[in-house]
Amino acid sequence: MQSIIAHMGGLAISLLREMGRMLLFILYAFYMIVRAPGKPIHVLKQLHFIGAKSFFVIFLTAAFTGMVLALQGYYTLTKFGSEGMLGSVVALSLIRELGPVLSALMVTGRAGSAMTAEIGIMRITEQIDALETMALEPFKYLMSPRILAALIALPLLCAIFDVVGIFGGYLVGVKLMGVNPGAYIHEMEKSVEWKDVYSGLIKSLSFGLIIAWVCCYKGYFTSRGAEGVSRATTAAVVMSSVSILIWDYFLTSVLL
């Protein structure tokens, strides 16, 4: 019994230590953004990697999400004779929920995992140590540009996701299922408020922070060779994804 309690206590202490280290990590990263922002070219490179290079996967995911939403929505709404509401259903689902969450999950898989792997390999091959020995601050070159780029890229990708998804829903609802195009657009316009748009953008902004935070952190503290990098990358993707979904619930309950 005593050993079980000791084990649980040990786990709790290591969890607390990890959380404290994560908090200090992000605070120091923001401190470095303010104190030594670095060259814009570093942020632009990351913006290109996280944002521009994610465009295709976001486009594809958004189009098919909108299309399947329209199919499912049409099936449900016809039961109540309200298929005219399809535009409203598709737009609200995408703008409030699916756009921010799915775009964040796709970016986690595409860019977040690469972030962890790249920083992790730099750690185990002593490239981060090399930066330190040159009296250069690794946070300035590795963390701050990625955090800033993720904060800029995620809301933009989310906006693209919303637009493409709504258009995908329009194609299926109007062209395939025969919903009145005027009704689709009109219902969407009537039901979507500014509050819905900015709550989605706030969500994607916070998801951007989660992705950059978790993935940079896991990469920075990678150890034990190639296996360590693979473990860190898996942990970063799982932790980012789960954190996004949990945070989404709490944020939704506040922003509703």
Added chain:
Amino acid sequence: MIEMLRVTKSFSGQVVLNNLDMEIPAGKITAVIGPSGEGKSVLLRHIIGLMKPDMGRIIIDGEDITHMGRRELNRVREKFGMLFQNVALFDSMSVFENVAFPLEEKTRLSRNDIRDRVHEALENVGLRDVDRKYPDQLSGGMKKRVGLARALLLNPRIILFDEPTTGLDPIISNAMHRLIKDTHARFGFTAVIVTHEVPAIFDICDYVAMLYQGRIQMRGTPEEIRRSGDPVVCQFVNGELDGPLRLV
């Protein structure tokens, strides 16, 4: 001058540096030798502040760096250059970008000046026409020389070499040793070389310190080390299988 005073460091209960005292004179080449796993690289990482000792003090040119914050430590690190065992070149950058990186980030030199300085640094280590190559397109010896060019670029007063000839054939190893000797004669930096290359290293260094069981077993000139009657030093220098050193 670099001083390590009663430095102790352990990892998961295993003591690696044990009350170690050591002085490294300025402007000289000091080689740190010792069996594998004795903490030679750990010692080097303490000197440049990549690791903090559990106990003891590390003093660089009269400044105690043991408890320095990052900003202060970076000021002291301006004096250093370091060549890592695996060179630690930035693998996503070309040779030119690797060598130019510290200049671009720490100086306000024009592009032309940076280009000239990089080419000069590369020529100092005997490299030409490698600007556009990436680290994975270079041989082990070339990587080491690029690393040395990068370390030399900002004219550091102290250069740390972590096993600079590991993985190189004997001819390239000798060439690397000569390169260290020549650049030292030219620039007059303090050099600390962690190495297994005994006795080859004796030809280029001014002092040798042997690390054993977390302490300096013996320190002296290469000649003194060669003539030492210490059984541990004798066995290591002569590469004998029998003696107090155990094969791990």
